[in-house]
Amino acid sequence: MKIVIKGLEVWYDSIQALRDASLEINEGELTFIIGPNGAGKSTLLKTIALIIKPKVGVIYIDGKALSKFSLKELSKILAYVDYQISKSLPSTVFEFLLTARYPHQNMLTFSMSQEDLEIVDKISKQLNISHLLDRKLDQLSSGELQRVLIARAFIQGSKVLLLDEPSAFLDLKYKLEILDLVKKFTKINRSICIIAIHDLYLASLYADKVVIMSNGEIVAVGRPREIFREDLLEKVYGVKTHILDINGRIAVIPLEPLNKMEL
Amino acid sequence: MRFKYLIAVIIVLFLGISMGYFLSALMSKPSVIKETVVTTVTNTTTIERVETITLPPEVITTTIVQTWPRTVIDALGREIVLNEPPKRVVSTMPSITESMFILGLSDKIVGVDTYSNWPPQILELINQGKIATVGGPWTLDIEKIVSLNPDLVLMCRGVKKHEIDFRSKLEEVGIKTFFLTCHTIKNQYDVYLDIRTLGKVFDVEQKAEVVIEDIQQKIDSVISKLTNLTKKPKVLRLVGPPAWGLISAGGDTFIHWLITTAGGVNIAASYSGWPRLSYEYILSQDPEVIVIGVHEVDPVKIIEELSQTPLINTTAWRNGRVYILTGEADDVVSRPGPRIADALSLLAQIIHPEIFGEIVRSDVIKLSSK
Amino acid sequence: MAIPLYERRLKRFFYLLILFIILVFIVSISSLSIGPAMLDPIKVLQALAFKLLGRDVGGLIDVVAKLRLARTLASIFCGASLALAGLLMQTITRNPLADPYIFGLSSTALTALALGIILAPDLMIQRVYVVTISFIGAMIGFTLTLLLSKLGGGSDIAMVLAGIAVASLFGGVSHILLYIVQSMTKVPYMYLLMGTVSTTLWGDVQLLIPLIIVPITLSLALFKPLNAYLYGDEFAKQLGFNPASIRIFTASISAFLTATTIAFIGVVGFIGLVAPHIARFFVGIDHKFSIPTTIFIGALLTLIADIIVKAISIFIGGLGELPLGVVTAVIGAPFLSYLVIKRMRR
Numbered sequence: 001m002k003i004v005i006k007g008l009e010v011w012y013d014s015i016q017a018l019r020d021a022s023l024e025i026n027e028g029e030l031t032f033i034i035g036p037n038g039a040g041k042s043t044l045l046k047t048i049a050l051i052i053k054p055k056v057g058v059i060y061i062d063g064k065a066l067s068k069f070s071l072k073e074l075s076k077i078l079a080y081v082d083y084q085i086s087k088s089l090p091s092t093v094f095e096f097l098l099t100a101r102y103p104h105q106n107m108l109t110f111s112m113s114q115e116d117l118e119i120v121d122k123i124s125k126q127l128n129i130s131h132l133l134d135r136k137l138d139q140l141s142s143g144e145l146q147r148v149l150i151a152r153a154f155i156q157g158s159k160v161l162l163l164d165e166p167s168a169f170l171d172l173k174y175k176l177e178i179l180d181l182v183k184k185f186t187k188i189n190r191s192i193c194i195i196a197i198h199d200l201y202l203a204s205l206y207a208d209k210v211v212i213m214s215n216g217e218i219v220a221v222g223r224p225r226e227i228f229r230e231d232l233l234e235k236v237y238g239v240k241t242h243i244l245d246i247n248g249r250i251a252v253i254p255l256e257p258l259n260k261m262e263l
Numbered sequence: 264m265r266f267k268y269l270i271a272v273i274i275v276l277f278l279g280i281s282m283g284y285f286l287s288a289l290m291s292k293p294s295v296i297k298e299t300v301v302t303t304v305t306n307t308t309t310i311e312r313v314e315t316i317t318l319p320p321e322v323i324t325t326t327i328v329q330t331w332p333r334t335v336i337d338a339l340g341r342e343i344v345l346n347e348p349p350k351r352v353v354s355t356m357p358s359i360t361e362s363m364f365i366l367g368l369s370d371k372i373v374g375v376d377t378y379s380n381w382p383p384q385i386l387e388l389i390n391q392g393k394i395a396t397v398g399g400p401w402t403l404d405i406e407k408i409v410s411l412n413p414d415l416v417l418m419c420r421g422v423k424k425h426e427i428d429f430r431s432k433l434e435e436v437g438i439k440t441f442f443l444t445c446h447t448i449k450n451q452y453d454v455y456l457d458i459r460t461l462g463k464v465f466d467v468e469q470k471a472e473v474v475i476e477d478i479q480q481k482i483d484s485v486i487s488k489l490t491n492l493t494k495k496p497k498v499l500r501l502v503g504p505p506a507w508g509l510i511s512a513g514g515d516t517f518i519h520w521l522i523t524t525a526g527g528v529n530i531a532a533s534y535s536g537w538p539r540l541s542y543e544y545i546l547s548q549d550p551e552v553i554v555i556g557v558h559e560v561d562p563v564k565i566i567e568e569l570s571q572t573p574l575i576n577t578t579a580w581r582n583g584r585v586y587i588l589t590g591e592a593d594d595v596v597s598r599p600g601p602r603i604a605d606a607l608s609l610l611a612q613i614i615h616p617e618i619f620g621e622i623v624r625s626d627v628i629k630l631s632s633k
Numbered sequence: 634m635a636i637p638l639y640e641r642r643l644k645r646f647f648y649l650l651i652l653f654i655i656l657v658f659i660v661s662i663s664s665l666s667i668g669p670a671m672l673d674p675i676k677v678l679q680a681l682a683f684k685l686l687g688r689d690v691g692g693l694i695d696v697v698a699k700l701r702l703a704r705t706l707a708s709i710f711c712g713a714s715l716a717l718a719g720l721l722m723q724t725i726t727r728n729p730l731a732d733p734y735i736f737g738l739s740s741t742a743l744t745a746l747a748l749g750i751i752l753a754p755d756l757m758i759q760r761v762y763v764v765t766i767s768f769i770g771a772m773i774g775f776t777l778t779l780l781l782s783k784l785g786g787g788s789d790i791a792m793v794l795a796g797i798a799v800a801s802l803f804g805g806v807s808h809i810l811l812y813i814v815q816s817m818t819k820v821p822y823m824y825l826l827m828g829t830v831s832t833t834l835w836g837d838v839q840l841l842i843p844l845i846i847v848p849i850t851l852s853l854a855l856f857k858p859l860n861a862y863l864y865g866d867e868f869a870k871q872l873g874f875n876p877a878s879i880r881i882f883t884a885s886i887s888a889f890l891t892a893t894t895i896a897f898i899g900v901v902g903f904i905g906l907v908a909p910h911i912a913r914f915f916v917g918i919d920h921k922f923s924i925p926t927t928i929f930i931g932a933l934l935t936l937i938a939d940i941i942v943k944a945i946s947i948f949i950g951g952l953g954e955l956p957l958g959v960v961t962a963v964i965g966a967p968f969l970s971y972l973v974i975k976r977m978r979r
Contacts, residue, residue: 092918576693
């Protein structure tokens with residue numbers, strides 16, 4: 001499976017959020033998108049998820065343009081996760097997670113299959129939310145909610161996972177566990193996973209491929225070693241960094257901003 | 264916790280059903296109809312005026328006072344000082360307008376409410392511009408009234424808007440208001456009180472007495488024929504077509520008094536005001552006479568519509584004693600005012616055709632005459 | 634963990650549903666037993682049973698039994714209808730305080746009714762036309778709200794605001810028109826506004842039942858899109874559903890149900906607001922559970938309210954048939970305050 005993005009242009013009213021974005025992503029690859037605020041990370045992710053319509057440009061999956069798929073087919077292919085969920089009517093975690101199996105079911109089937117329930121069971125255990133199944137969504141801590149939202153994506157079983165800041169509210173242990181899980185999932189199922197993230201260290205730990213963006217443009221794409229360089233990071237982030245090599249892994253230590261703010 | 268609530272609900276409901284059963288079983292069934300129920304007036308020697316035994320309220324003065332200025336007490340108990348008989352008067356209720364005309368005071372009227380339509384001369388006078396209209400009785404146009412520069416504005420006691428809103432607005436601009444009983448009229452003595460009061464205000468006290476005597480004679484002639492009643496038919500009064508709600512008149516209304524005085528029994532007597540009835544209640548009461556008042560609608564169509572309702576199961580329908588009152592006939596019966604004698608005789612004809620003869624009026628449609 | 638949890642929920646749903654159905658049945662019997670005619674309930678039920686077998690007992694009992702049955706069935710079906718309409722509205726506006734009338738249906742129905750009486754009074758004295766015109770007026774109101782909301786972007790919030798706009802505009806217009814009706818026909822117009830089941834006839838019920846069964850079935854078939862919709866427009870798209878179509882289609886079903894009840898029994902508030910909450914409290918937000926439960930709870934609440942109306946009319950002198958909405962308001966208002974307080978506390 002392969003995703004090819006050609007020349008995407010996205011506008012928010014009169015502001016251009018994405019300029020001529022082109023990218024190729026292969027299966028089994030855990031891809032991270034990094035960049036400062038407003039660089040266009042979320043926009044790119046949302047455009048791939050078809051939440052935002054690009055003005056120009058096409059996204060191909062295995063040669064077929066995404067826009068040619070029906071919403072139902074797409075639900076089996078893509079899963080996008082950010083932290084937005086409507087909690088206006090009180091829902092339990094279990095009810096929420098069950099809906100993730102709908103893409104694989106007939107609309108009029110009233111019962112859940114054994115398989116569906118087993119998948120929910122398995123993934124709840126993996127993400128350590130089994131004890132939360134009976135809780136209401138608005139009774140969860142932000143970390144718990146985040147794990148639930150990510151669980152939904154896994155349960156949906158799509159081949160393409162698009163995660164927007166999945167580790168934002170998680171503590172250290174869960175940060176690592178989630179990304180670990182995602183990496184394993186990607187490798188085993190040969191799926192595509194694209195993660196937008198702020199934390200450069202995590203990106204360097206887990207990424208197979210890194211896409212660095214700035215001002216709506218893709219500045220560079222490559223392996224972590226190619227992207228995590230002091231000069232490139234300084235240019236894009238405006239921050240002086242120090243790169244460490246630990247056991248073959250890159251660690252990025254931010255030192256100081258280039259332009260200090262006046263008091 | 265949740266199931267405790269459910270158990271409580273179940274208990275309440277079981278109580279409900281048993282209550283339904285017990286009450287139905289225990290209560291005597293005053294109105295289960297197998298054949299017509301007869302309520303009889305017991306004695307025939309004394310004249311029983313049902314519910315009309317009210318002593319004439321204290322008359323302010325029986326001697327005719329000629330002096331001006333004079334003080335007259337209005338229906339709100341206020342002492343109104345008049346220097347001379349008012350020359351420009353606004354009437355805010357149809358019954359007041361009628362009283363003014365009957366007393367021959369029509370030339371003094373400069374403004375009336377939009378509901379006033381009797382006598383027919385009024386409409387002509389309005390057309391000719393001699394009398395202005397000042398809005399509906401509940402939505403008076405104060406500015407219009409003020410622009411007519413009246414000496415006196417006649418209003419009704421018992422109408423909250425008159426008593427509170429309109430009165431204060433008029434008095435703010437220095438216009439004199441005078442209240443009559445009109446809306447709270449319960450019987451002919453209240454009518455006489457108003458007429459006498461108007462007589463005092465306008466210096467036509469003798470005419471007032473003549474008018475009163477006339478009305479009383481007409482009433483007497485009706486009541487005297489009802490002295491040997493063996494049977495008082497049950498009457499259902501409906502306001503408006505059944506499809507708009509089964510609205511009837513309670514025991515504290517003017518029409519209730521009319522029905523009772525005309526020798527009938529109002530089946531909605533136990534309610535107050537203008538209650539909404541249910542078909543079941545009506546059927547359980549089984550009225551022998553149905554009187555429906557409508558306006559602006561074809562009465563024949565009403566009868567056609569009635570044949571689609573459960574009212575066809577009543578004794579009234581089976582005997583063809585369903586009367587549709589339209590236009591003036593219904594006005595007369597709904598307005599407590601100087602035409603009270605006409606109202607009484609109209610209803611008496613409807614309720615007791617065996618005594619007064621079948622009613623023949625263009626504005627009263629009877630079922631069997633269809 | 635998940636599998637036993639699921640089975641528990643299923644079992645609980647079935648038990649509760651059966652319980653509510655039984656309650657509805659019991660309260661219906663109660664409703665059939667009570668009425669101003671003070672007839673022996675057993676005889677009334679006998680008369681109805683005979684009717685089922687095609688025989689008439691004859692006399693007053695027959696007529697009263699039929700009236701009571703019509704009234705009870707109207708309470709059940711209209712109550713179910715309002716409750717479902719309320720549930721659907723709460724889902725698609727994602728607002729737990731929504732009720733079936735937020736699209737301004739009641740104001741436009743009244744306006745249509747008043748216009749009908751003013752323009753064609755002879756026609757409007759027939760119940761057939763009163764019902765038809767009210768229904769048409771309500772559906773026109775819904776269409777207006779829909780169009781207005783599309784102009785405003787078509788989101789769930791746009792719908793609510795459009796509904797408020799239509800309700801306010803036609804609320805004012807209807808009052809003016811109804812005042813004209815009153816001065817024309819001398820019938821106090823307040824009565825046209827108030828909802829009641831006391832004037833429903835057997836013919837009404839025969840029409841009512843099919844009109845309501847169809848939307849109920851449709852909504853049940855939509856349970857998956859509705860569940861997905863609850864979590865957000867984007868989320869619904871993720872699962873392969875089109876939130877805009879869900880909104881329009883579901884709103885139409887809700888409007889149809891509400892218009893039908895307005896046409897036959899007038900405006901009765903609080904059932905559509907309260908019943909969905911009670912249902913969700915017991916069986917959760919999954920629509921395949923909450924729709925059937927809400928239907929029976931709505932029927933139950935309306936039946937109880939009507940029994941109270943009948944009891945008041947029989948035992949408390951002076952009042953006559955209170956509008957159903959008054960009783961539901963008395964029961965519903967404290968519930969509503971509790972809901973509001975609970976939300977504020979969050």
